[in-house]
Amino acid sequence: MSTYTPHRVVILCRISDARDEDTTGVDDQEKHCRGLADRLGWKVWKVVVENDVSAYKRRKIQLPDGTYGLRTVRPGLRDAIAWLSTGEADALIAYDLDRAVRDPRDLEDLIDAVELRKPRPPVESVTGSLRLANDADITMARVMVAVANKASRDTARRVANARLRKATNGEYSGGIRPFGFLKDGVTVEPAEAAEIVKATEALLAGASLRSVVRSINAAGVKTSRGKEWNTVELRDMLRRARNAGLAVYKGEVVGQASWPAIVPEESWRAVVALLNDPARRTSPGNRARWLGSGLYICGGCGETVICSRSGPATRPYYRCRPPRGGAQRPGNHVTRTAELLDEHVEELIIERLSRPDAADLSLQDQGEDVAPLHVEAVTLRARLDELATLHADGEIDARQLSTGSIRLRNQLKDIENRITAASQGNVFAGVVGTEDTRATWKRQDLGRKRAILDALMTVTIMPARHGRGPDGSYFDPASVRIEPKR
CATH class of the missing domain: 4.10.860 (DNA Excision Repair, Uvrb; Chain A)
Incomplete structure (x- = not known):
């Protein structure tokens, strides 16, 4: 035992598997560690908590010299070692050796921090399994960490083999309840499964990931952990192969699963390809905010238009994209008030989707027989x-x-x-064949509306007359050329 009384003690608490942010394990460790500090007369300075952190698993990281190596990722432990090395902390308490370190490299760094300081900062544990007071203690710690590391390797190998065997047999390997299924991981939960189908179809029909997140949160649907959705959670959930009834091992499909598919495999693969597309724009600044941005065409120069409020105009209007380098494009460029043009185009779309033959639009999107x-x-x-x-x-x-x-x-x-x-998405699914086409159209998000517009027609803005028309309006429908695509 050290001959002096530490006054800046670091308590290190760690648990490797904290389900649903359960901190009971580390809270209990802290209580016991504080009890030991009180018995020793030591004053606690900081408490480092590593919740849901493995002391064994290593990751590939870039080292300070630019090379790559396998290391345990333990920011809390690294802070504790740094404080001991600089003298900012003068002692360390952990519940036991396993809670502190399981990787020999981490132990050696801790030993270095202790042996480099004079006087030597004491390291103690509640169970007595971690002490670095002398050579015998250090030797014993090295042996015990080596044994613990081997035990972790043996366990990891057995778990990996069991998971591979279960995946190959199409069995559920356990874990947090997957959204869309009951706790057994096999029985489909109908309400959640319907949300998976709805979200998949919406994305493949042109909706943005953010709009789908807004929709599912507005409906009050929670994740399997009982939280609201965000884009990362929803993206990961929709990319799961289990949604298509496929079993996976280490990210690779190994065969059919024992549970039923919620969505067809072709739809799942299509949404995975969509969400993995590096060209997919997710920045709010790049997202279209108007129906015709990048779709409507200027009849003067043939370029697509954008919508803006720049210049003296107080209302948004469509205009040609500004040329790069300041050079003016040739042609008679046009501008048009955005609201009036979009209202006109939307009426044309609703009329087309309301026709008796609108159901044929969905048939035209069918691909190869899968x-x-x-x-x-x-x-x-x-x-x-x-x-x-x-x-x-x-x-x-x-x-x-x-x-x-x-x-x-x-x-x-x-x-x-x-x-x-074969299944890149039917933009007309759920829109045509409804009782109230207008109401259905109004409910669609902007991304879906733009996809339908792009699939139905080409809109070209032509030069218009000046002044009011016979109806008193400045908007002239005759100045908009519509070319049906189907």
């Missing part, structure tokens, strides 16, 4: 499993396994791409 593609994909995955079995039994060598796997995976990737392309 049923045979699914059969072929299942066959290819089975052949990959057969190759792995042959290699395990010594029937083929590693080179043959690699060659065969590459060919089969390339074929499977091609099939999956065709499945994705």
